[in-house]
Amino acid sequence: MTFSLDVRSHSEIGLVRRNNQDSGYVSPRMLVVADGMGGAAAGDLASTVAVRHVALADERFAGEDSPSRPQGEEMLTILAGAVADANDELADLVAWDSSLEGMGTTFCGAMFSGTQLGVVHIGDSRGYLLRQGRMKRMTHDHSWVQSLIDEGRITPEEAAVHPHRSLLLKVLNGQPQHVPDTQIVDLRLGDRILFCSDGLCGLVDDETIAEHLNTATLDDVVDLLTTDAHAGGGTDNITIVVAEVVEADPALDASQPHIIGAATTRKVPEHEVTAPLSVDHPSATRKDAGESTVLFDSEAEESMRYAPVDSQNRRRRHWLWPVVILALAAIVTGGIFGTRAYLNTQYYVGTDGNAVAIYQGSPDSLAWIHLSHVVETTDIKTTDLPHYYRDRVSENIRVSSMESAHATVAELRTGAQQCKAVRNKAATPTAALITPSMTPQPSASGSGAPHPSAVPTPAIPSPTSAMPSPSASGHEVDLPAVSSGDC
Structure with missing residues (x-):
């Protein structure tokens, strides 16, 4: 049909x-x-x-x-x-x-x-x-x-x-x-x-x-x-x-x-390389001449397009x-300028040696060309980070803006400080006398729902315990709460 x-x-x-x-x-x-x-x-x-x-x-x-x-x-x-x-x-x-x-x-x-x-x-x-x-x-x-x-x-x-x-x-x-x-x-x-x-x-x-x-x-x-x-x-x-x-x-x-x-109005000019030739082409004449909707000049036979071109035209x-x-x-x-303009809007958090750093651009590379550069180096050492945080940073954390990059760095800093506090307390003779706290930890996603750690977290008084997690403000990078087992 x-x-x-x-x-x-x-x-x-x-x-x-x-x-x-x-x-x-x-x-x-x-x-x-x-x-x-x-x-x-x-x-x-x-x-x-x-x-x-x-x-x-x-x-x-x-x-x-x-x-x-x-x-x-x-x-x-x-x-x-x-x-x-x-x-x-x-x-x-x-x-x-x-x-x-x-x-x-x-x-x-x-x-x-x-x-x-x-x-x-x-x-x-x-x-x-x-x-x-x-x-x-x-x-x-x-x-x-x-x-x-x-x-x-x-x-x-x-x-x-x-x-x-x-x-x-x-x-x-x-x-x-x-x-x-x-x-x-x-x-x-x-x-x-x-x-x-x-x-x-x-x-x-x-x-x-x-x-x-x-x-x-x-x-x-x-x-x-x-x-x-x-x-x-x-x-x-x-x-x-x-x-x-x-x-x-x-x-x-x-x-x-x-x-x-x-x-309907634009004419194609006769040009030297493929100028229309004066030939009879019966099929070009429409039965309703005068009412034609095709407003082009007459065309040469299709084969004429491939006719030899004289030396002057060659x-x-x-x-x-x-x-x-x-x-x-x-x-x-144009491609270079377009790519550069796009890369200027891209950011990610990665490593610069043993330190956490903020990069502008893309972590990818084109042959030998690097598509990013460091715009800010922090004092956060990757060795101080919880294991999961360290893995995320080593793989590069993509963010949508410089503001988001700063929020991510703040979250990494909190995790590093918590791990340093856990390690310092564990190194003291009284560490074994501390009673594990099973108090649920706040969720890094900021939902407010209790999220108990899989490993009991020592109740350690430290300046970091009062610091809110940046992810609690609806930040796009969702890093989980830190427990003693993460350090």
């Missing part, structure tokens, strides 16, 4: 930006969102190039005499091929006009076979699938903060407000090493599909998106999502493509392709190498 797609789409500038650099494309077979970036370096051009190549790939399957819809892996071959062609053209454009260096675009979309989606994704635009009221992401962000979430360094909630949440690791920008993710998704009747730019998913949380996707009509879904993106600040362009899997409908299957966003292509090197240097420099 095959299905059809009932589709709605929307793209706008938002409340802050001066122009729309997002583009989108929808047809009975294709759903695509591309979020251009680069500002003055033509992010709108990059997203337009991506949508242009999708439209060309989709055009082969439109009309009564067209081939049957691709199935399974063939969908991925066609859509990923269109993405690769778009990436090649971005490289050509930068080589032709160096002022375009820095432009790029995300790509998030799918080809529809009638029963499956062939999803292709690169960047941080997202694809969602809602089934029987439950939503899941079909894509995984190629962003710096997502890599931190994957490594367990930050939470999704922290990622939403991270200062470098816009830093992307993979986009379409003419670089051959940026390969998109692909997957096949089986569909069921009633499923809803959402592709969007981060003007929506960067401002509206997944729980709210899922709630709106459950709304009765697709028009209401688009309206509610757009309204919430505005309520979140509307700080970026907003592009939404939403579709519902319905029973096969010839009218829906015959609907015309539709382009939204920057690609010499021009050599200028691409300095551009590539500069782009890679910019990416590396």
Whole structure:
């Protein structure tokens, strides 16, 4: 049994930006969102190039005499091929006009076979699938903060407000090493599909998106999502493509392709390396000429892209190498500054020789590069600590701030002083005459519940016995109370 797609789409500038650099494309077979970036370096051009190549790939399957819809892996071959062609053209454009260096675009979309989606994704635009009221992401962000979430360094909630949440690791920008993710998704009747730019998913949380996707009509879904993106600040362009899997409908299957966003007005300039040639291309002429929604210049035969290039153009292509090197240097420099900014917010308590110390950065290392340094050394000796405390410090205690580090050090100091008191008392001749106290010790977690030590603790009068445990204030590091057996 095959299905059809009932589709709605929307793209706008938002409340802050001066122009729309997002583009989108929808047809009975294709759903695509591309979020251009680069500002003055033509992010709108990059997203337009991506949508242009999708439209060309989709055009082969439109009309009564067209081939049957691709199935399974063939969908991925066609859509990923269109993405690769778009990436090649971005490289050509930068080589032709160096002022375009820095432009790029995300790509998030799918080809529809009638029963499956062939999803292709690169960047941080997202694809969602809602089934029987439950939503899941079909894509995984190629962003710096997502890599931190994957490594367990930050939470999704922290990622939403991270200062470098816009830093992307993979986009379409003419670089051959940026390969998109692909997957096949089986569909069921009633499923809803959402592709969007981060003007929506960067401002509206997944729980709210899922709630709106459950709304009765697709028009209401688009309206509610757009309204919430505005309520979140509307700080970026907003592009939404939403579709519902319905029973096969010839009218829906015959609907015309539709382009939204920057690609409706942005023209791709004819550039020297892959300039369109004057050839007859009957399939480029639409039956409803004058009502075409594809606003691109005519295209050369696909084979002409691989025709020999004259020597003058070949010499021009050599200028691409300095551009590539500069782009890679910019990416590396941005990564270094981004990493440094992140490490400046990280702290942990560890050892410096035989002393407890506070470090800024990460205890991990990158090859021979240390990612942390001592910011404060204490007078606490690791040999004075209880065994458990000593093990924790030797493994490094991660904390969220300098204040938390000081609280942890205070807790370690209390444990060291208690152990020193126990050892000093045990060394005196009267130690054996002390009656063990079975008085429950306070819990280090600060819950207030009695927590008797597994080993009787000598009732030792000492200055430390009156010191409150820092963990009792709700401190994030939970170190247990100290008993004589711990020392």
